[in-house]
Amino acid sequence: MSSPPAVCVVDAKTPGNVGTIARAMKNFGFSELLLVDPPELDVDGEAYGFAGQAREDVLPNAETITFDELVERYHTVGFTATTNEDATKHVRYPFSTPAELRDRLADLDAPTALVFGRERIGLTNEEFARIDEICSIPANPEYPVLNLGQAATVALYELRDLALARDQLPAAYDRADEREIEQLYTNVDSLLRAIDYPDGKRPKTVRMVRRVLGRAHPTDREIRTLHGVVRRCTRAAEVAYGDRSPPRNAGDGDR
Amino acid sequence: MSSPPAVCVVDAKTPGNVGTIARAMKNFGFSELLLVDPPELDVDGEAYGFAGQAREDVLPNAETITFDELVERYHTVGFTATTNEDATKHVRYPFSTPAELRDRLADLDAPTALVFGRERIGLTNEEFARIDEICSIPANPEYPVLNLGQAATVALYELRDLALARDQLPAAYDRADEREIEQLYTNVDSLLRAIDYPDGKRPKTVRMVRRVLGRAHPTDREIRTLHGVVRRCTRAAEVAYGDRSPPRNAGDGDR
Numbered sequence: 472m473s474s475p476p477a478v479c480v481v482d483a484k485t486p487g488n489v490g491t492i493a494r495a496m497k498n499f500g501f502s503e504l505l506l507v508d509p510p511e512l513d514v515d516g517e518a519y520g521f522a523g524q525a526r527e528d529v530l531p532n533a534e535t536i537t538f539d540e541l542v543e544r545y546h547t548v549g550f551t552a553t554t555n556e557d558a559t560k561h562v563r564y565p566f567s568t569p570a571e572l573r574d575r576l577a578d579l580d581a582p583t584a585l586v587f588g589r590e591r592i593g594l595t596n597e598e599f600a601r602i603d604e605i606c607s608i609p610a611n612p613e614y615p616v617l618n619l620g621q622a623a624t625v626a627l628y629e630l631r632d633l634a635l636a637r638d639q640l641p642a643a644y645d646r647a648d649e650r651e652i653e654q655l656y657t658n659v660d661s662l663l664r665a666i667d668y669p670d671g672k673r674p675k676t677v678r679m680v681r682r683v684l685g686r687a688h689p690t691d692r693e694i695r696t697l698h699g700v701v702r703r704c705t706r707a708a709e710v711a712y713g714d715r716s717p718p719r720n721a722g723d724g725d726r
Numbered sequence: 727m728s729s730p731p732a733v734c735v736v737d738a739k740t741p742g743n744v745g746t747i748a749r750a751m752k753n754f755g756f757s758e759l760l761l762v763d764p765p766e767l768d769v770d771g772e773a774y775g776f777a778g779q780a781r782e783d784v785l786p787n788a789e790t791i792t793f794d795e796l797v798e799r800y801h802t803v804g805f806t807a808t809t810n811e812d813a814t815k816h817v818r819y820p821f822s823t824p825a826e827l828r829d830r831l832a833d834l835d836a837p838t839a840l841v842f843g844r845e846r847i848g849l850t851n852e853e854f855a856r857i858d859e860i861c862s863i864p865a866n867p868e869y870p871v872l873n874l875g876q877a878a879t880v881a882l883y884e885l886r887d888l889a890l891a892r893d894q895l896p897a898a899y900d901r902a903d904e905r906e907i908e909q910l911y912t913n914v915d916s917l918l919r920a921i922d923y924p925d926g927k928r929p930k931t932v933r934m935v936r937r938v939l940g941r942a943h944p945t946d947r948e949i950r951t952l953h954g955v956v957r958r959c960t961r962a963a964e965v966a967y968g969d970r971s972p973p974r975n976a977g978d979g980d981r
Contacts, residue, residue, distance in 0.1 A: 617750075638865055
């Protein structure tokens with residue numbers, strides 16, 4: 472999408488929920504907040520209290536519009552926890568999950584609004600009849616109804632790639648060089664010899680170490696620290712046992 | 727996992743956040759709530775007010791434990807918005823995203839706790855030093871810090887498959903039978919003849935209808951309704967134009 476979807480909250484009763492949604496918008500890169508029949512949003516009240524840094528921009532820039540204007544200006548996606556069961560009723564059917572919606576909206580270049588309804592009852596069937604497509608968050612069949620602010624948070628999290636060029640996380644996971652990891656297994660073998668580990672069990676134990684580190688995918692830093700620990704153990708064993716059980720290549724790990 | 731992960735909230739200050747987390751737990755199928763140094767959870771206060779139906783079970787069944795007990799009894803996953811940048815510091819590095827965590831925990835059979843820290847500062851470095859692995863929610867680099875309740879909601883949404891055997895959504899999307907869809911294109915062609923549509927443009931327009939419906943994947947119900955509309959239009963054209971431009975096979979769509 473050329474610009475991220477807008478978020479529209481219809482007839483919210485609780486200012487705190489509007490603030491929570493504004494915060495989630497800012498956390499996941501969205502900025503255009505539309506309000507239909509909003510509650511009073513007092514700068515000293517819960518909306519601003521719950522908005523975090525979105526109190527600086529998303530919330531004060533919110534636009535109040537009518538439902539008619541919403542339908543006219545935007546491709547609308549309505550959210551509901553309770554879909555129809557099958558195609559015999561199509562007010563709330565068919566629907567997408569947020570993950571499916573993300574994939575489909577990615578290729579779309581049109582003003583789009585994600586529409587969330589009032590607390591408890593959500594959007595009415597009359598409103599859904601005028602909304603273009605339906606989205607539903609998969610949840611517990613025994614209690615699928617999320618709180619308004621939490622539903623919007625989950626949806627915006629799942630759709631974040633439509634709004635964010637990148638996230639805050641460092642990109643590359645710098646797994647250690649394979650040769651450094653292999654060298655550690657060799658040095659562990661030497662250490663086992665140095666501490667007089669039973670010859671018959673040694674290969675099995677080295678293999679176990681390989682399995683543990685193989686699953687953990689150690690970083691460069693972690694492997695260097697492990698090399699240091701093995702090296703010091705090997706030296707201690709040399710001091711303790713001297714020539715009685717000479718460790719072979721015990722110094723290989725030194726660097 | 728044989729049982730879903732527990733959720734542990736460390737030193738929360740706001741009862742409302744504990745209630746929000748309890749509700750998200752119930753919405754996504756989790757039940758074991760652990761509290762380290764919790765605030766007072768008054769039955770008439772915000773924790774119960776925000777918990778929705780979780781006020782019946784998750785919240786009253788919450789267990790208060792110490793951080794020592796937490797570390798001793800559980801494989802711990804700590805959540806943070808701010809990871810270390812690379813492997814030179816490993817208090818908050820390496821980390822998984824919630825989606826990666828879900829894949830890895832799926833095969834794990836061990837008591838596991840998802841650990842969320844206090845408002846504003848989250849878990850301390852001292853606490854992270856005792857925690858087994860790190861998870862971080864990808865968010866806006868300019869404002870990655872989610873509210874405590876919202877962070878837990880996103881994490882539990884992403885990990886729901888560890889806790890729920892199924893969700894509330896009807897499983898099968900009953901796309902219409904391919905032959906019904908093909909028949910509609912034939913009938914649209916007949917309709918175009920009946921309304922005296924220019925012969926040169928007709929195949930192109932039928933192809934356009936095919937493209938629109940091809941992307942929309944209509945349900946059985948939708949195709950039947952469209953068949954009905956096309957049939958009535960064709961009849962109207964027959965009445966209007968009679969034999970001047972006789973529609974071929976106009977009745978094919980009748981059923």
